[in-house]
Amino acid sequence: MAITLGPNQYGKAEVRLVTVDRQGPVHHLKDLTVSTSLRGHLERTHLTGDNSDVVATDTQKNTVYAFAKDGVGEIEDFALRLARHFTGSFEHITGARILISEHGWNRIEVDGRPHDHAFTRASDEQRTTAVTVQDGTAWVVSGLTGLVVLKSTGSEFHGFPRDRYTTLAETTDRILATAVTARWRYRGADPSGIDWSKSFADIRRVLVETFATKHSLSLQQTLYAMGEAVLEARPEVAEIRLSLPNKHHFLVDLAPFGLSNDNEVFYAADRPYGLIEGTVLRDDEDGDDAGLAWHTLPAF
């Protein structure tokens, strides 16, 4: 039986990086978590322990901090700079994947005016990107996670099969709530000329507006509508994946207290939760150009 080394990668996970742009009295913060993964001809270290091809993960971490000195800018651009550096500087490193999540900070308001250098953490929501460079070609998959949304009506769920294990009541009016994780792949290899910040802001707006306005017969239907709206609004996006935990809000039975409950009092369950996941794509999109950017990412 022949044994061989399969696909592998290595890097520094979750480098915490905060930068302060202090060019003027008004400071600008960037708060990132950066993970690097390198791929290439790494048989020697795995098979013999010869590390002459191994760019140490400690060096990868230091590179992240050193590159931040010139300013981070948009996370997609920062990730592209890092990935191109690693693949361009070391002969045996042929691929790099850089994952970045950006944590938001809001300025504290003092007497109604935004403070120059004091902030509150925005929320658990994060903007994300996954940049892959392989043999000189780059792919960009950006997204967001932890975007919590809720609508207090405009959601129904009925018509599902009933068997001996079904107890769920049908409803024509329920709370619908979720924490959106979305990842969208930018069209084509080496995407350029994209205003990353504007693209992100528009996609986020379309996602939340569609969640709000689409009358929902299931979270699955809402997922598809959200993805479809993004693809219709943003031609630079090839496909989008959504992962939507159904944050159940169950009606509390107030009958034991002689009270009615007309969709006013709920128990917000944290687990278990339904998990609705799916991809919405253009049917003319050639999956091949996604290359390593998409198909080797965890599905959601």
Ligand SMILES: O=c1[nH]c(=O)c2[nH]c(=O)[nH]c2[nH]1
């Ligand atoms: O929108 C929903 N989709 C489901 O698949 C499902 N299953 C369930 O119990 N509640 C819901 N709600």
